[in-house]
Amino acid sequence: MDQSLDMLHMMLTSPEDHINEWFDSEFLKAPLARLASELGAPPSQKTIAIGGMMMSMRHNPGMARPRGGTGALIQALLNLVKHEGGVVLTDQHVSQVLVDDGRAVGVRVANGTEYRAKQAVISNIDAKRLFLQCMNAADVDAADSKLRDRLERRIVNNNETILKIDCALSEVPRFEHHHHQDSNLIGSVLIADSVRHVEIAHSHPTAGDIPDSDPSMYAVVPTVLDPSMAPDGKHTLWIEFFAPYQIAGAEGTGLNGTGWTDDLKNKVADRVIDKLADYAPNLKNSIIARRVESPAELGERLGAYKGNYYHIDMTLDQMIFMRPLPELANYKTPIQGLYLTGAGTHPGGSISGMPGRNCARVFLSSQRPIAQAVNKFKDSFAAVTRSMLGIV
Ligand SMILES: Cc1cc2nc3c(=O)[nH]c(=O)nc-3n(C[C@H](O)[C@H](O)[C@H](O)COP(=O)(O)OP(=O)(O)OC[C@H]3O[C@@H](n4cnc5c(N)ncnc54)[C@H](O)[C@@H]3O)c2cc1C
Known part of the structure; x- marks a missing residue:
């Protein structure tokens, strides 16, 4: 049997059906179902069977937590940003992303202060909040006339x-x-x-x-x-x-x-x-x-x-290249200089750092397209050379 078809089946089926295929003991099935439901839906929900693997991940690679709690991880990241000369402002509610001639040029916060962006605006709230609550409708429509409607009607947050x-x-x-x-x-x-x-x-x-x-x-x-x-x-x-x-x-x-x-x-x-x-x-x-x-x-x-602490639901129809919508799934948006990251982008919620890392790479490559292309070429060339020489 083609294992890739089994994998596809597993992606489409529900945790309950998948667990029943492999296990008999209720003592084991119940916690597997419970962990799969951490994705925010019942075990009968199709397309979240992959959550059942969370149990095995707890054994290998095992549980990990930052010493001092999650706050200590945030503090470590803040220390790094500050060390690199960055400035972090908290308790500043962004009321609007400022757009000038189709390009994001900064943000306005609730007290009216405006901050201008040197290179880009990167948002880690979900696309629905960003485009429907924090942007001028005319700016969004000018970039993509269907976007507001698609965000409003397609994105699902169950209750x-x-x-x-x-x-x-x-x-x-x-x-x-x-x-x-x-x-x-x-x-x-x-x-x-x-x-x-x-x-x-x-x-x-x-x-x-x-x-x-x-x-x-x-x-x-x-x-x-x-x-x-x-x-x-x-x-x-x-x-x-x-x-x-x-x-x-x-x-x-x-x-x-x-x-x-x-x-x-x-x-x-x-x-x-x-x-x-x-x-x-x-x-x-x-x-x-x-x-x-x-x-x-x-x-x-x-x-x-x-x-929704995952920003938008984690069912397969809103994952990978469809998270949050196909046209927003590569961390870029139709507004020049406006990037999207956070739990509402691939690979979704949890404290993985991956949406941020992926978005940073997209942002950096847009800043240095030639250097990035050369590096990619070097990597591919090295990989091809290694495989031709039989080096792993
Ligand atoms: C009780 C609980 C337990 C969890 N346990 C785990 C766990 O054990 N392991 C795990 O991996 N994940 C866990 N999660 C999920 C995880 O915490 C989230 O998926 C993750 O924090 C999402 O990170 P984020 O940075 O994308 O978004 P968020 O953490 O939601 O951060 C978005 C930030 O944007 C701010 N914001 C919103 N609107 C604006 C605005 N207009 N202007 C300025 N700022 C704004 C918000 O205040 C918030 O600080 C848990 C979640 C909860 C609620």
Whole structure:
């Protein structure tokens, strides 16, 4: 059998169908389905079966986290930019990308200040927000008369996002019924009782319902691997609970009309913690403090449509050379000097750095087309020479 056809089949099918083809044990199938659903859809969703491989990637190459937490990675990148003479401004909401004669020439921020670009404007918010919220419609239409309509109508954000719970703990959660060892907490804890449990956890949010009668979740105790993130002997815990952005039947109430209120988010968090405590009975007594962020608050913090932390959905129809749209998929846009990166571009959400790296390469090659072409030619020539000489 042609393995490339098997690969194509795997790209098109659903995690549930793919997992059923290879495994029998529900004990193994449920967490595989849970990890595939990290792509933001239920395991029955066609085209996200590739998410099932996340389990094997946790074994090889294994889990990795920046020492000091994700913030430490950001700090390291900031240090590099500053070291190279760059300046980073935060808390500056870009209200408009300035376009002059079809070329992006800078940005205007919320307080009216304008910053002029020497070479280019690179955006890492998704294309829909960039072109529909941060640009003058006439500038976009002049470059591509169909673009606004295609962004508006084709890009899909289903209704699923995250209610996040952060806890400060006096001790690690002890999974007494599951041969507890602290070292097991170096990875992530998946509460997924069955594939059906995961299916409900991810299909109800799409319909606007909160699947909190029997919560499935993803939990991490980062301080087991990196004790520097808490005072001596203390720990932190974060929990991802997938939940709807817009609650059905609660339109127009709560934060931004989503139905989410402080009272509701805390009630849902209580149920999630109750469920986790079924597995780790010491959990509730060990909580020193907790912070709950509702889907509406997450959406407000990121600015993403429907609180989508991947900016746009990660189904195959919006991936690779179609992310976010075929005409925007190579990090360039129809506006000269305006580039697009971030989770809404290939290869999508998560903290991989790859959209930024790819965009930087496209930007640099447009700045130095001849030097880049020479380098490419040198690389290809060297590769051909090596293969002719049989050198690997
Ligand atoms: C709870 C949670 C847990 C996660 N866990 C993991 C994990 O374990 N591993 C992993 O790989 N990924 C994880 N992710 C996903 C990952 O965090 C995102 O996919 C990733 O951060 C996207 O990065 P980004 O830089 O493209 O966009 P973002 O992180 O969304 O950054 C975009 C930035 O642009 C700012 N912005 C928006 N509009 C404007 C504007 N008009 N002007 C100026 N600034 C603006 C926003 O405030 C934001 O800071 C998690 C996400 C969440 C929510």
